[in-house]
């Protein structure tokens with residue numbers, strides 16, 4: 001998927017995708033904790049076993065510009081795998097965001113990092129350099145009930161996160177762009193006092 005396509009995705013409103021699609025939206029338990037505007041990137045998946053910080057670090061070493069790291073904590077929502085140090089490293093790799101099915105830490109640093117960060121919440125308890133085996137990267141994940149495959153694209157904003165195959169996004173993108181382009185005129189007509197039945201009922 002080209003950088004140009006990711007750039008087009010990063011100009012749409014993510015809820016506009018929700019006007020056209022039913023699947024691929026993370027539920028509201030995953031909230032944005034840092035970042036501004038729409039951010040789009042390639043899903044790079046990792047499942048962390050045993051709260052192991054070294055496995056997180058290895059996943060970060062594999063990131064490339066335009067990637068969006070997606071971290072499955074194997075059901076552990078208490079140990080934060082992402083904080084000031086890991087966010088700085090992820091940013092240094094040129095990645096654009098992180099989804100954690102669990103908690104994150106060092107919130108002020110995450111807000112300053114420029115990354116789009118999405119998680120269940122915050123914690124002061126972190127992963128540790130255990131060196132536990134069993135972590136896997138590049139695998140299909142299920143994050144809060146939504147399947148995420150390596151190669152899917154992540155599109156995120158303040159409202160939530162969509163994770164979809166590139167072919168689904170390329171099909172819907174022209175519709176989303178047209179919808180976003182038309183909305184300011186509709187809002188202006190509503191605000192100008194135009195009859196609502198004509199605007200809303202058809």
Ligand SMILES: O=C([O-])CC(=O)C(=O)O
Nearest residue numbers: 082083084085086126127
């Ligand atoms: O070490 C961790 O697991 C998270 C953290 O605090 C950091 O990256 O700064």
Ligand SMILES: [Mg+2]
Nearest residue numbers: 083084085106
């Ligand atoms: Mg830290």
